[in-house]
Amino acid sequence: xxxxxxxxxxSRTFTAETWQAADLVTAKGTRGSTVxxxxxxxxxxxxxxxxxxxxxxDLVEACPLVDEIVVVDSGSSDRTAEVAxxxxxxxxxxxxxxxxxxxxxGKGEALWKSLHATTGELIVFVxxxxxxxxPRFVVGLLGPLLTDPTIGYVKALYDRxxxxxxxxxxxxxGRVTELVARPLLNAFWPELAGFVQPxxxxxxxxxxxxxxxxxxxxxxxxxxxxxDLVALAGLDALAQVDLGTRKHTHQADAALGRMAGQILQxxxxxxPGGGRPxxxxxxxxxxxxxxxxxxxxxxxxxxxxMRAVRAADRRRxxxx
Numbered sequence: 001x002x003x004x005x006x007x008x009x010x011s012r013t014f015t016a017e018t019w020q021a022a023d024l025v026t027a028k029g030t031r032g033s034t035v036x037x038x039x040x041x042x043x044x045x046x047x048x049x050x051x052x053x054x055x056x057x058d059l060v061e062a063c064p065l066v067d068e069i070v071v072v073d074s075g076s077s078d079r080t081a082e083v084a085x086x087x088x089x090x091x092x093x094x095x096x097x098x099x100x101x102x103x104x105x106g107k108g109e110a111l112w113k114s115l116h117a118t119t120g121e122l123i124v125f126v127x128x129x130x131x132x133x134x135p136r137f138v139v140g141l142l143g144p145l146l147t148d149p150t151i152g153y154v155k156a157l158y159d160r161x162x163x164x165x166x167x168x169x170x171x172x173x174g175r176v177t178e179l180v181a182r183p184l185l186n187a188f189w190p191e192l193a194g195f196v197q198p199x200x201x202x203x204x205x206x207x208x209x210x211x212x213x214x215x216x217x218x219x220x221x222x223x224x225x226x227x228d229l230v231a232l233a234g235l236d237a238l239a240q241v242d243l244g245t246r247k248h249t250h251q252a253d254a255a256l257g258r259m260a261g262q263i264l265q266x267x268x269x270x271x272p273g274g275g276r277p278x279x280x281x282x283x284x285x286x287x288x289x290x291x292x293x294x295x296x297x298x299x300x301x302x303x304x305x306m307r308a309v310r311a312a313d314r315r316r317x318x319x320x
Contacts, residue, residue, distance in 0.1 A: 004235065005194045012151070012239040013194070016140025019147070021063045024139060027146040034067045036120030037138060040110035041128040042074040045083045048128040052087035055126075058135040060088075066138065070118050071128070072097070072110040080128075092117045101309070104301050108221030112303040115211055116310075122146070123210060127201035131247040140241040141204035152237040153205040153229050157196035158246040180260040181223055184267045191235050192226055199223065199263070202243065209233055211306040218300045219259040220266025227270050261298030269302070 097113040213228040
């Protein structure tokens with residue numbers, strides 16, 4: 001293990017139990033901080049309501065750690081928006097945020113636009129497909145940011161149980177992480193090798209940093225943020241927190257392959273000399289008539305840093 005990674009693991013890896021919500025409220029008041037929780041959502045009516053309700057009950061009403069809960073709906077066809085609003089979130093449609101800039105498909109677009117739709121100095125991102133959500137996820141991610149001003153971005157780490165035909169594999173989730181993201185980081189950005197869950201959908205950061213980096217529109221957003229933020233702020237500005245166990249829905253292997261393709265595109269775009277990689281992914285299905293090929297476009301679109309967008313629009317007088 002590289003000495004810098006070993007040192008970083010010792011000094012920048014925490015556990016959620018280190019902090020209690022009430023103590024962080026005091027730290028938040030001392031620093032004059034504000035906190036926004038963002039849930040990007042697409043057809044998550046089954047889970048989003050329980051997550052919002054838990055955050056509102058435990059971290060807004062019982063203990064005022066969170067100032068706003070915003071669900072960014074990416075065009076759901078189910079009752080995601082209605083369920084989230086009924087649970088206490090402010091729901092915004094991705095198409096209604098910065099409409100002059102249009103909309104792109106993908107989770108990263110919702111995260112990028114959430115920077116404009118929220119007001120908090122600290123922003124916590126939480127995936128909306130979590131099952132048995134625990135409010136300590138938010139508490140744990142905010143802990144380093146509210147107690148150490150040198151830390152600007154915090155990733156979650158956790159076990160991800162995978163349900164199979166043979167039962168539950170306690171840590172079998174995260175197949176794209178182990179097969180794609182971790183080898184890429186170790187090969188090209190070895191200083192980031194200490195991140196246990198580099199693709200985790202739960203993380204928090206200071207607006208000041210998040211608005212200085214681009215956001216990839218698709219599934220490469222998490223890897224892109226890691227690479228860009230370490231280049232911007234340095235390794236010691238990044239940290240990770242052990243949240244225990246994360247339960248969520250799992251996708252089929254073919255869908256994971258498309259996710260992996262977008263992650264690879266994101267990585268190659270950031271590697272000097274990487275050029276413009278082929279964006280088509282060819283997959284195969286076995287049908288009654290034999291093998292059928294399916295072609296997917298896994299190219300990604302990058303949104304520029306929000307700070308640059310805001311400055312350009314203000315010069316034009318179009319910021320809204």
